[in-house]
Structure formats: C-alpha cells, structure tokens
Amino acid sequence: MADNMVTLTETVARLTEAGLSHECLDLTPRCTIVICQRGGRIFGPFFNGAPSLNWMPSAFKDRELFARFIESGHWNIGGERIWIGPEIQYMIPNRANYWGSYDLPKEMDPGDYSLTRTGQYTCRLFQQIEIEAYRSLAERKNLNIDIKIAPVKNPLRFLSEFENLMQGVEYAGYRQEVTLMESQSDDILSESWNLFQINPGGQLIVPSVPDVEVSDYYEPVGPHLSRSLNVTRVSVTGSHRFKIGFKAPHVFGRLGYINTGADGVDYLLVRNFLNDPSSIYAEESDVAIGRIGDSIHTYNDDGGLGGFGELEVRGRTIGGDSGRSESTDEFEMWCFRGEHRAITKLSQYLLGTH
Numbered sequence: 001m002a003d004n005m006v007t008l009t010e011t012v013a014r015l016t017e018a019g020l021s022h023e024c025l026d027l028t029p030r031c032t033i034v035i036c037q038r039g040g041r042i043f044g045p046f047f048n049g050a051p052s053l054n055w056m057p058s059a060f061k062d063r064e065l066f067a068r069f070i071e072s073g074h075w076n077i078g079g080e081r082i083w084i085g086p087e088i089q090y091m092i093p094n095r096a097n098y099w100g101s102y103d104l105p106k107e108m109d110p111g112d113y114s115l116t117r118t119g120q121y122t123c124r125l126f127q128q129i130e131i132e133a134y135r136s137l138a139e140r141k142n143l144n145i146d147i148k149i150a151p152v153k154n155p156l157r158f159l160s161e162f163e164n165l166m167q168g169v170e171y172a173g174y175r176q177e178v179t180l181m182e183s184q185s186d187d188i189l190s191e192s193w194n195l196f197q198i199n200p201g202g203q204l205i206v207p208s209v210p211d212v213e214v215s216d217y218y219e220p221v222g223p224h225l226s227r228s229l230n231v232t233r234v235s236v237t238g239s240h241r242f243k244i245g246f247k248a249p250h251v252f253g254r255l256g257y258i259n260t261g262a263d264g265v266d267y268l269l270v271r272n273f274l275n276d277p278s279s280i281y282a283e284e285s286d287v288a289i290g291r292i293g294d295s296i297h298t299y300n301d302d303g304g305l306g307g308f309g310e311l312e313v314r315g316r317t318i319g320g321d322s323g324r325s326e327s328t329d330e331f332e333m334w335c336f337r338g339e340h341r342a343i344t345k346l347s348q349y350l351l352g353t354h
C-alpha cells in the first residue's frame with residue numbers, strides 16, 4: 001500500500017494539530033469530505049474508513065512531518081482546489097523560461113479564504129484577491145472568488161434499472177458552485193480552474209469526437225494517450241511529466257477516472273461541468289502563442305511534486321472581450337465504489353465506454 005493513502009481520521013487529526021480551520025461535510029451517512037480554509041481545499045471523499053479518493057501527500061501520515069510541510073509554505077497539500085487561469089498569464093513571468101520563472105501567487109494559494117458553515121450540508125469559501133497579470137506589461141487584477149459546496153444526488157436515480165446498476169455499489173457526490181467576478185473592467189482574461197488531484201495507477205476517460213484535437217503543453221504525452229471511436233483514454237502514472245488539453249468543441253462536459261483503491265475496491269470518479277465552446281478558455285502553452293480553447297486538461301506528475309495526476313476543467317472566461325464580468329460555474333463530482341464489473345457498467349452509462 002502506498003504511504004500516502006490517507007484516512008479521514010488522519011486528515012482531521014493533522015489539520016486540527018496544525019490549527020488549520022476545516023469542516024467535515026457528510027455527503028451520505030457513510031461518506032464525508034473535509035473542506036479546509038487553507039488553500040480552499042477539499043479532501044476526500046472518504047467512504048466509511050477507506051482512504052481518500054483524491055491524492056494527498058504522505059506528510060498527512062505523521063504529525064511532525066505535516067507540521068514541517070505546512071511551515072514550509074509549499075502549495076501542494078493535495079485534494080481538490082480552485083485556482084485562477086490562465087496559468088501562462090498569472091504564474092509565468094517569463095514564458096521563454098517557463099519552469100525557471102514559475103511563480104504561484106500566494107494570494108491565490110494558500111490565499112486568504114474565509115470558511116463558513118452555512119447549513120448542515122453546505123459550506124462556503126470566499127476570498128478577494130489582487131494578483132499580477134504577466135503580459136506585455138505587468139498589471140494587477142482584482143477578483144472575487146465565491147465557492148459554495150453541497151452534496152448532489154445520484155445522477156442515475158431515475159433510470160428504470162437503477163436498483164440493478166447500484167447493486168453492491170456505494171455512491172456519494174458533491175457540487176462546487178464557483179462564482180468568479182472581476183472588480184474592474186479591463187482587457188485581462190480570467191477563468192476559474194478546478195483541479196482534482198488523483199492517485200496514479202488508473203485511467204482517465206474523456207468522451208470525445210473521433211478526431212478530438214489534443215494539445216501537448218510540456219513533454220509529449222506519447223503512448224500514455226489512446227483513442228477509440230468515442231472516448232480518449234489517458235494512463236495516469238505519476239512518474240512521467242506531461243500535460244494535455246482538449247478543445248471544447250470536441251468534448252461534452254463530462255470526464256472520468258477509473259482506478260482501484262488501496263483497499264482493493266474499484267472506484268469511478270466522474271466530473272460533470274458546463275463545457276461551453278462559445279467561451280474563450282484562455283490557457284495556452286509557453287510555445288504555442290494564441291493556441292487557446294481547451295476546456296479540459298490533465299496533468300501527470302513525474303514524481304517531483306509527489307507523483308500524482310490531475311483532472312482539470314475550466315470555468316467560463318470573464319473580462320476582456322469575453323462579454324462577461326462574472327461567471328458562475330458548477331463543478332460536480334460523482335463518486336462510485338464497488339465490484340469491478342459494476343464499475344465498468346457505470347462507466348458505460350456515464351462516459352460511453354465499451
């Protein structure tokens with residue numbers, strides 16, 4: 001078992017010991033997520049004592065290691081987060097030296113979120129930030145980020161064969177309603193950016209057109225990507241760095257990840273969001289100036305940051321010529337655990353796999 005398979009008990013203990021404000025939100029009587037004020041993170045879901053279904057660093061396993069990790073100020077405490085894109089604009093002062101100049105604004109992460117319990121099953125994260133936009137001239141951008149988190153019901157519940165599909169399967173799901181608003185009108189583009197860190201060893205599945213356009217951002221994705229008639233698959237290893245994007249007109253607002261947990265139980269994670277090809281989706285690589293329009297990304301770490309993958313989707317772009325000064329986007333996560341055959345069947349229904 002990998003040493004970063006972190007339980008709910010360990011998560012709550014480490015956050016409490018470090019004095020990090022957090023809330024435990026029950027999605028079902030047997031499944032919980034933990035929302036942390038630092039970085040606006042969501043950890044889990046945790047099903048009935050099983051380790052987190054999203055990736056968390058091994059520092060969570062030890063009190064002293066975690067204390068030193070937090071003291072270091074490193075951003076990568078795992079889980080799920082909301083950043084602001086495009087990355088090339090907000091984090092790369094010199095696109096000719098992408099990795100050498102990479103600078104994550106502290107205002108963005110860990111940020112200065114307020115965390116409020118707004119109901120028995122609802123929480124809210126909010127912050128106002130001012131960050132530098134690296135373009136031809138450095139400029140400052142003021143943004144409000146408002147995140148509301150609540151459970152969502154099983155998307156399959158109205159199917160006539162629902163009971164058969166869910167035999168031996170556990171479900172839990174939640175929604176983040178993210179409102180991004182600019183404080184002043186200018187020509188700077190911004191978009192909410194949802195990143196869910198995943199444990200390696202599984203396969204990312206993106207329903208897509210047969211000739212889906214895929215963008216390489218770093219090293220080529222190579223054999224880690226395969227295509228069939230209606231889905232594109234990406235092997236997540238956590239040992240070879242690449243990042244790819246999918247053009248919005250070629251995908252449909254749903255993608256998933258199938259893997260086997262540390263307890264030997266298969267699971268399926270499905271991200272559901274509004275994929276809007278009319279939006280700009282302003283992210284671009286360091287070498288492909290002006291090549292934009294990717295609503296979905298996936299990142300595969302080479303081990304240097306801990307050895308994880310990322311399932312990434314974008315909110316609709318605001319500012320500039322987008323026609324919007326604010327956007328409210330919903331990012332849903334549907335989580336299923338169960339026997340391999342049942343999980344495979346669910347992926348056919350929700351992702352169109354064969």
